[in-house]
Amino acid sequence: MKKNKIAVALVGMVCAMTLAACSPSGNEELVTMKGDKITVGEFFQEIKKDQNVQQSLQNTIIFRVAENAYGKDIDKKDIEAKLDEVKAQFGDTFEEQLKSAGFTEASYKDSVIKPQLAFDKMLDAHVDVKDKDLESVWADFHPEVDARLISVKDKETAEKALEEINVGTDFETVAREKSEHASSKDKGAIKFNSASQELPEDVKEAAFKLKNDEMSEIITSKQMDQMGQPVESFYIVKMVKNQEKGTDMSAFKDELTKIAADAQKADQEFIPAVIGKELTKANVKVTDDELKNVLSAFVEKPKEDKKEADSKDKDKKDDADKDEKTTETKEADKEESK
Template structure:
C-alpha cells in the first residue's frame, strides 16, 4: 500500500496547477443555462481540498530541501532508487507511474527531491551517547536460522507437529514453505535485529531460541496490506552481543541514525529550521495554515517559523 500511495501522490498535482497551466483562468470548463464553470472556479474550490492542501505543503518542503541539499544528490543515486522501486513493483511499475501522472523524467525529479530531503535530515543528525545506549538495548547480532512460511494457520500447525515428531526442517521447508527466496536453501537465512528480510515477530521469536530449537507457530501482520502470515523458525547459529558496545560501534551508530531519521519530532524540528532559513512566506490566503505544523502564529495573526533550537 505504501508504494502505491507514493506513486499516487503526483496525481493530485494536475488538480492544483490546472488554473496555472490552462492559459487563462477564465477559460470555460462547462457552460449551462444560467451559468458556467471556469478554470478559476475550479481552482478556487480545489485549493480548499485537504489532499491539495497537503500536496502544496509537501511541494514547499521538498522544494526548500532540494534548493539547500540537491547538490548532494547524484544522478547515480537517483537511478539506483528508481531501479530499486521498479524492481519492487515489478510489472505494475509502469502502469502505476502512468496512472499517477508521472513520466520517467518527472518521477526521477521527484526522487531527487525525496533524496535531498533525506540529505537535509542527515545534515542535522547529532548522535549522543544516550542514542547509542538505546541502540545497544535493542541490538542483536546476526544469526543463522531457517524459516518456513506456511500457506495457512492450519498448515503451520500441521508442520509444527511434523517438526515435533523429528521432521527434517530443511526438507519440509523445501517442500512446503511459501517463501520463494529461502525455500530452495531449506529455509536458511541470516538476519540481525535491524534486518528487514523477515518480520519483526519472527526476529523476536528467533532471538529467544537456542541452537537447534524450533519456535511455536508465529503469527505476523503486514502493516501495509494487513495480511496475516504464519511462520516457523529454527535457530541454527545464534550469537550473544556480550557486554562490549565498542565491538559493534559501527552498527550501533547506524541504528541510532536510522532511529532518529524515522522520528517525527526530529523531522519536524529540522523542517522548521529549514523553512526559517529559506524565509518561506505563504502568499495565497487559501494556504495560510498549511505549514502550521511547523510554524507558530504571532499576535498579528501571521505565521512565523518556529526555531526549535531555542
Template sequence: MGVLKNMKKKLILATLGLFSVMTLAACSSSSDETIATMKGNKITVSDFYAEAKLTSANQQLARNMIIYQAFEDKYGDKVSQKQVDKQYNQTAKQYGDSFESQLESAGYTKDSYKKAIKQQLAMEAGLKAHVKLTDADYKAAWESFHPEVEAQIIQVASEDEAKEVKTEASKDGADFAKIAKEKSTDSTTKEDGGKVTFDSTSTTIPAEVQAAAWKLKDGEISDPIAVTNSSTYTQSYYIIKMVKTSSKGNDMNKYKKTLKTIATNTKINDSTFSTKVIGEVLKDQNVKIVDKSFSNILSTFIDAAETKTSSSSTSSTSSSATTSSTSETSESSSDTTSSSK
C-alpha cells in the first residue's frame, strides 16, 4: 500500500535519482561498455546491471517504470503540456535555487523530467477513468467536507516560539497581521499578514492546521499545532486565527462538484481499487516480463486484475444457473471463462 501511494505522490527528485541505475545500460552504446579498469580486469555496464537489477530498490523501480510507461501509452493523450508545465514549475519553486543542481544530480534534463511528470499525470488520468461514484461515495465525501474559511497563520520553528506567539497574539488589541510579518517563517503568507483562505480540499494548508481550524470560532486563536514535513521530516509549529468561518449547511448539491473531486481522490487512493486498475491496464497493454530476474514484480497487480475477472465470471455463471438447466449452466460457465480469457 505504501509503495502504491508513493507512485501517486508528487515526484521527488531524490527518488528519481534511482532511474540512472536502470537506464545506464540502455543509454550506453554497448552493454559491454567499460565503466572501470584495473590490473587484469574490468567492470562493464553489463556487469553493473547484473548486480544492480537484483536489489529490492531497483526491482521496485523497474516495476514503477513499467507501470508508468503502460499508463503513458494508454492515457498520455489525456495529459496536456499545460498540466505538465504547471507541475514542473511548482516543483521548481519548491526546490528554489537548488532545483537545477538537483535535476542534474538525479541524471535529468528539463525535458526528461517533464516526461516523468507526464507519466505520473497519465497514471492519475488512467485511475480516474476507472472511477464510478455511487451515492454512498458522495455521502462519505460530504461527511469529511468543510467549506472555505478565511484565517491568518503564523509558522515558527519551535514549540516555545509558538507558545510565545500565542501569548502575544492573545493580548487585547494585539495585531495578528503585524506579528505574522515579524515572526512567521512562511514566506508565502507572512507579507500579507498570514492571510489564507482554504477548504478541506486545499493542499497548501497542512491537514493538522485545517483540523484545528474547523474547531475555531471567529476571532479565536489556536494552541500551537505541530506539523511534520513529509519530504524533509523536519517539524514546524503553527498558530492559526480564525477570521471568518463557515458552515456547509444541509444542501449537499450545492457542493456537488467539490464532493466529486473528494470522492474521486478517495477512490484512487484506495489500494484495492488502484491495484486492480493497474493490473487491468498492464493486461490491456499486453505487458510481458522478458528478464526472469523481474518475473514477480507485477504479480500483485496481475493477480488483482485476474481476481476481478474471476469474480465477474462466477457472478455471470451464477446468474445463468438460476434460469438454465444443469447442462446449460455448464455450457454457460465454459463460455464465460472463454470470454474472460
C-alpha cells in the first residue's frame, strides 16, 4: 500500500508537469505521419478533457500558489529532513519508485517535497489557536510518555510473548523478535501522548494507567481495516516513564498548541477555505473556457458568471410560469366549450 501511495503521488506530479508543458495554441509538431500530423495544441485539446488531467492541473495551481507565497520560508534542512523521513518510510523501494516515475532525488526534492512543505506552511499561516481551544485540548490531555511496545495481529503470538516475559525474558528482547510494530527495531521503544495517532485510543488509555516499570496484560483493540472490515490487534505495553499533567496548563502550552492546530487543519472545511483565500489573494484566473471550473470547489464564480446564471434561472422560471398559464387557459377553454 505504501508503494502504491508514493507511486500515485509521483505519477500525479508527472501528469501535472506534462500538462503544464503544453499550450492550447502550440503549433509545434508532436507526432508526424504520412499526410498528417498531431500538434502540441491538438494534443492539449484532447488531454484537458480528462478528469485526472484536470485534477493534476488543480494540484499544480494550488502548489504553485503555495510555493510562490511561502517557498521562501523553507529551509534546505527542512527539505533534507522530509526526504530522510520518506526514505525511512519506504526503505529499499524508494529509489525504484523514483526511477519508475521519472524523478531523480534532486528533482523529487524540487518538484514534490518543496511544494508540499510550502503547502504545509500555507496551512499553518491560517491556523488561529485561541485560549478556548487550548482549554478544550487540556481537558483530555495526557503528556508524552516513554514506553516499550509489543504489537501483533494474532492472540496466540501475544500470549506466547507475554509468557516469555513472565518467565524471565527481557521485554526488549521479545519486542525485537515478535513485535510487528516499527518500534521493534528499537526494542519496542516508543513515545506518545494523548493526541498521538500511532496507537489506538484504547491502547493509549490502558498505557496511561500504568506506573513506571509496570507492564500491561494483553490489550485487545478492534479497528476497521481499509476495506471497512473489523480487525483485532493485540498489544502489550511496558511503561518506562509516565507523567501526570498536574494543574499548570502553561507548562504544556507548546504541546497543546500543536494539538489544537492539528485539529484545526484536520477539519474538512479548513483546507478548502484556506486554498480559496490563497487563490483569491494570488488573483488566479483560468483563461481556458473548458477548464474554467477546475477551481470551482475553492473559489466563488465571478460576479459576471453569477449574473448570467441568475439570468438563466430567471428565464427558466418565466418559461415555466408561461407554460403553467397556457395549461390553465387551455383547461378553462375546455370547460367553457362543455
